[in-house]
Amino acid sequence: MLDIVRYFGWSYVSVVNTDENYGQSGIQAFRELAKDVEVCIAREDSVLSNAANEVFDKVILNLKQDPNAVVVVCFCEGLTIRGLLKATKRLNLTNYFLFIGSDGWADRHDVTEDIEEQAWGSLSIRIHSPYVKSFDEYYWSLKPDSNTRNPWFEEFWQTKFRCVFPKSFLEGNESKMNVCTGKESLRENYKQDPKLSFVIKAIYTLAHALHDMLDQVCGMPFSTCEKISPFNGSLLKNYLMNISFTFDNEAFQFDENGDPPGRYDIMNFQKLSDGTFGYVEVGRWNNRSLFWSESTQFPEIRSKNYIRSVCAEECSPGHYKNVQQGGKDKRCCWVCVPCPPGEILAGNGESCQLCPKGYAPNSDKTVCELLQIQFVRWQDRSAILSMSFSISGLLSTVFTLVVFVKFHDTPVVKSSTKELCYLILIGMMVAHSSIFAMLAKPTRFYCTMTRLLPGIAFSMIYSALLTKTNRIARILAGNKKRFPNRRLYLMSATAQILMALFLIGIEVLIAGIILYVEPPKVIFLYFPDKTQLECEISLEAIVTPLLFDFVLILLCTVYAVKTRNVPENFNEAKFIGFAMYTTCVIWIAFVPIYFGSGAKSITMCICVTLSALVTWAFLFLPKLYIILLKPEKNNRAFFTTAKIRCHIGAKVTAAITEKYSTNSWRDSSSMTTSTEPEKSIKEVSKRTLSCQTGSDLLVGLLRSKRAVLSDLVSCTDSMAVKIIEKDCYCHDVNCQLKHITILLPDKHF
Template sequence: FFSLLFHFYLLSLLNVDLRSYHWLQTMIFTVEEINRDPVLLPNFTLGYLAADTCLSEGSTLSTALSLVTGQEEAISGEHCARAPSVPVIIGDARSSASIVVADTLGIFGIPMVNAKIMARLLRFMGWSWVGVVCGDDAYGESSMQLLQQELEGSDVCMDYLGVISKSYTLSSIRQIVEKIQSSKAQVVAILAIGPDTEVLLREVVKQNVTNRQWIATPAWSTSSYIALWSGLSLGGTIGLAQPSIEIKGLSSYLTQLNPGEHPKEQLVQNVWEELFGCRFGEEILSGPPRPRCTGLEKMQIQAQETMSDGKYNVYKAVYAIANAIQDMLDCQPGKGPFKDGKCPDIKPINPEQFTTPVGELVYFDQNGEQPTSCDIINWHIGSDGKLKFVKNTFPSSPLLLNISVQVPVSVCSESCPSGTRKAVQKGRPVCCYDCIPCAAGEINNATDSTECTECPERFWSNTDRTECIPMIVEFLSFQDHMGIILSVLSVAGATLTGTVFIAFFHHRDTPLVRANNSELSFLLLLSLKLCFLCALAFIGRPAPWSCMLRHSLFGISFVVCLACVLCKTAVVLFAFRATLPGSNIMRYFGPAQQRAGIFVCTLVQVLICVLWLVLAPPLPTESAGVELGARVVLLCAVGSVIGFSLVLGYIGLLAAICFLLAFFARKLPDNFNEAKFITFSMLIFCAVWVAFVPAYVSSPGKYTVAVEVFAILASSYSLLLCIFAPKCYIILLRPERNTKKSMMVK
């Protein structure tokens, strides 16, 4: 018969590890099952060698090299006289040792399935801020590198990295535990082998760290030994484990093993002594006393208490080798898969696919890697207060887990709600950010968004910055409080002006009215009434006709008003000049000349307004911007700034001339000197319009129009009250002073 040997590494603690022993027995069970199979490798017998790695990468590599070169010293078996070279190595159970062997022998690459599944698990659970502790060996380093590669570009960040040194001290372990406790990360992934993990978790239990979510690798995810002494500290732990599939006949095979059937195998006796706390042979003086082993102890109970993780992988590995040998034996020369139809050599065994006796299709990709699923183990605290392993399958489809504990939140920054955007904190990972409210006019109706969207035209963001709402159309209307107040002031001014006009007309033959140039007074009152009423044209929804009317009416009515005041002032000033001997100056200030002067002054303003309306008329416009908020303000654009400036400038020029003439005539020897009142009215008029310019430019929205209306009303009231109030006082309240004698110079 043809004999093929392969190697299995047994993971061992200082004493016997039952899980590793079961893996060894699973390999033996599988070899015997294949040797009994009449279809797979008929007339061929598989053999095996097993070696203990003693948790040392050095001894693992040394043993592997001796096996592949045929230099192994001790062997057992009926059909083998010496140790042949072993073409296939299965193991070690520890990834750190497997990596060393793989790098040296170049048999297979580093599997990445655990890192990929762990990265998917973190993303699925929404854990974006995690802490990682790894061992200071090839397993820890490679696992860490692979996990970082899988998380690169994702929304999962690492807060800290703790390294468990092989020559650790108690203080270094405590520093790692303190880092775990002080971190905001609620999730801790431990990428270390069982012994290194045990050192860390014992300190965790000692310091009673119970508020962390632990992520376990297959190295310790199903360790009943750790679960036994960890208590409640590790409750809720989620671990990755190799899928466990029930292998027919394996359970009974394991429970039937006893020292009686293998009297010459020291390993079986060591396992028995470790399981039942007894001893074969004489009692050792050191340590606590133990009873003698009878070999009749109940193995069934112990087998049930051990979770069957990893056994199926061993089972598949042996069948992979057997099927590879079968494929090579069935190869016909000239039809092989290699160049020129050559068949593969017996040494490099590389199966492509096969089906195990339990019905699973096993296949390898072009890189020699086997796509695999993974079990998710949840350390659930049962009703009895003990930890129990609850298994969930991790398929290739979207992850669906039934976690038996409340899922903790582990993030560096809380989720940014709608209406805000994420801004990464300077010098920190992308998982740490601030939630910045969207600017005015921008919205964001999604969570954890990095950008805000600008609202379309005529829309604005609501208070929460979550949706765009239509802007409020705003203008100075008759329904606004401000519009009502200005309308009342306008109508009141016009009414008061009309009342004064009636009083003057009723007393037109009295000395006071006649002495103050009644014709100019009546014209001035009419123009003032028009000034008050033109303010109403500025209130209401802007329309093309209203925009053109308001500015033209305002400009012309004020010029007529100022032209009348100018003529009255000139008449008063030059009337006293005419009293000098030989003076004939009053012939230039008769009624005809006064009317001509008013007409000419008004004509200039009319020409300016006509040119303005023809070339660039004021038209309705919309004003919207950040400073206006959620409003669309309807305004009348001036059209031509030059035209608007000329209208105001011409009014200002006439007002300045009136003020100067009245100022020169303020001390004339008249018992009732009208020049004093004109001076005061022009002073107020000029002050109002000087203050108007900066107020008009700086006022937002409809307040721009309100400022202009207020300036019109204030200047109109100043002229009406300053010029006509003293006269009305005498006409209505002191008629005894309304005589020719009182009007004469003393």
């Protein structure tokens, strides 16, 4: 019965038994076996076979309390199951339950008489007893006059045919009794008993056991054997337990518990084609194996074609059974809960288990599958875009370097301190080349290059730019501070290169220390849907080297702001300023994008490339334009004629007299006077420190230098220094500010 329940997937059933020894022992065995399999008992009840209708009604109503238990297993006698079926009819619960009956029901028609509709679809168990055809001929051939070896045969004959043999007449009753002739036929109203085969097997079993015992104890032939006198029942039992023979093509023997092989026919109470009801054998249970030969027929139970008797349906893929929130029987009742992300079903679907790192659940969340290791590949779209910018920048930088080397003696190249320009261009090439290390498959070598190259490249670029802007700022500061006669130091190209190399050395030292403290290595970053292969770079390892570069950028920006109003021949400082402003924007935007993005390598590549390209565009593109497209501007005059715009006050508290310095205009030194030194010292504190001096003072200053200019300028007055006055806007009515432009002769300076 339990195998039938499991075959149909019914895991939640109710049980009823006849409240007698047969039903109690049977249902107890069912209950114990059900504990070992996934079958749970929803409701239990017992009832006497002769109980009143009200008792049967109460049992049915009790079973109804659990609507999920559609199947009712009944280990009952025939009268008990009949009482239950009649109760469903009275309560109008026809086809509400599906009954499975034991061999006490079997195929008895008296159980289902007049309640066929209520029994429709039920399954019952009948002990398998094959029809013994050979017995029919033997039975039919028996006659009272020939079967004398059976002393009870005449009595059987008289009972069957309701007659009496003459010798058995009682005095005075002769006329009242039918006389047996001995010619009556046993074929009349003959029906072989279904359990006949059991009787025959029992006789054969005892005969085989006696035969084996006498053969081994007494030997052959045997008649009266004193060795078994008195008779030893325990010895006979041992032989009974070990007999085996074949009857009607079926093997027979006892198991270790002394039970014969269990063979049952499974009967299904069906509605036949002619509209009547009857039992149909649909399967067989043979020695713990279930076989189905015919399809079962079930009515619509509770208006459903497919019968389900479960406490909870199976969970869909990716959901586990939470039995803690289920019904009273934790094995069969549960609620389905989805597994959290990254977990698979475990424990027979009753819990979830987290996948190991580098693994992810499959679509059904039944197994963990190895995730593909991902890293930035050169064929990725983002990598192609980054490399496109890098290659473009690299080609542009190489082209610029070739042009500068070819035209190294031209004023454009010479006026921009070509040695520093070469250093900047090399830094740009290193920056663009570092992109390929950052986009390569992470290894220890490439991780080292990724941490070294960007910082060193930036230090090469911005150290040179800082040196440039610092030089320009010092020159202009000298012009503003009373035209001092002190000499400016570290102005040569060699000094500029050494200063830049010193700053680069600081960056290299910082990067080396960081690499020593935190050696580069490759790590795996585990995500729910991927495993990322990356270089391990801590916050300190990436910030510390770039922080020094950012300081260089800020200093360059400060100097660019200070030198924004410069003579036209110093307009390189303006372009440096534009480059620094843009670079600051790029770097400030880089920080949140880098730390907030998952594609850190691509973000770093774009920042490095854009920084180098911006610097190239503002610093070198104008020079390339003059060298290649406007060669007429690539002459000495364009870079030595200075147009200085100053706002000069007409009223000044003191005059300036300073010793003339030999620094030339071309070296960006200040033009000075040399008269009345005592007065200069006395009134120096009253002078303004900018170009806002009186126009009359400037005229006097230039006249006082006429002798000096005559030595430098051997030409007519038309070639001498000229002051052009232009009116300026001033809100004060007494203001005499003038816009002064000083023109210096070209070929002499």
